[in-house]
Amino acid sequence: MSSPAFVPGSVLPPGLAPDEVALVAGVAVATAACTVGRLWRVAGLAVTVVHEFGHALTALALGGRVTRVHLTADTAGQTSFALPERAGRARRALVTLAGYPAPGLAGLAGAWLLAAGQARPWLAAAALLLVVLLALWVRNPWGVGSVLLGAVGLGWLAVEGSPGAVAAAGAGLAALLLLGGWRAAALHATRDGRGRPPSSGVVSDSVAAGRLLHLPPVVWRGLFLAVSTSTMLAGGWLLLTVLR
Numbered sequence: 001m002s003s004p005a006f007v008p009g010s011v012l013p014p015g016l017a018p019d020e021v022a023l024v025a026g027v028a029v030a031t032a033a034c035t036v037g038r039l040w041r042v043a044g045l046a047v048t049v050v051h052e053f054g055h056a057l058t059a060l061a062l063g064g065r066v067t068r069v070h071l072t073a074d075t076a077g078q079t080s081f082a083l084p085e086r087a088g089r090a091r092r093a094l095v096t097l098a099g100y101p102a103p104g105l106a107g108l109a110g111a112w113l114l115a116a117g118q119a120r121p122w123l124a125a126a127a128l129l130l131v132v133l134l135a136l137w138v139r140n141p142w143g144v145g146s147v148l149l150g151a152v153g154l155g156w157l158a159v160e161g162s163p164g165a166v167a168a169a170g171a172g173l174a175a176l177l178l179l180g181g182w183r184a185a186a187l188h189a190t191r192d193g194r195g196r197p198p199s200s201g202v203v204s205d206s207v208a209a210g211r212l213l214h215l216p217p218v219v220w221r222g223l224f225l226a227v228s229t230s231t232m233l234a235g236g237w238l239l240l241t242v243l244r
Helices: 018-035 037-061 089-097 101-115 119-136 141-160 163-191 205-213 217-242
Strands: 065-071 077-082
Touching: 018 037, 018 163, 018 217, 037 065, 037 077, 037 089, 037 101, 037 119, 037 141, 037 163, 065 141, 089 205, 101 119, 101 163, 101 217, 119 141, 119 163, 141 163, 163 217, 205 217
Parallel strands: none
Antiparallel strands: 065 077
């Protein structure tokens, strides 16, 4: 079968449908957001939100309660939680360790939904996650404003967005979480904290887990990087399968 002819003046490359071009565009924008420093200051907030949701969801799954999620403009975040008194070090460590793998796992789920043709449900699920965070835990002004804006934007796209906009936003969000999750883990591995040097006094997730399980923080940094690398590669492969 011959390849589709390229129409002069068309913005579409030969062989790609409009929704596929939208997907490529979304991934390209997400890649730029994860590599350009100034853009990362904004895009990194999405990664932080899912990071903190990973802590919160794990705490709830282990019988604990979450009291507060704090988000700041410098893409930092903190989840305050309490586990039952009988909970040992291992459970506390699991909650601590759940943050860095969360963005990559969420991005992998998004890529799987996109490959299955479920871009709108993917955006709707992301909007619902933000609504849950806002309703239950986020209380500081910056966190409330940014999460509310994200929930409204994703929710509108899921319901009213054109097919091209939905494809671009869905692919962009999945790629942002996959690539951004890897970048966050890489920064953690090299700077011992979410982009902050050890001298800042911030106790990172790897240090906290090391204290609980008596293993060097470098072990947990390596684990974070290995998991985020695996999810990034698997999610990238799924996104490629969407293209003909």
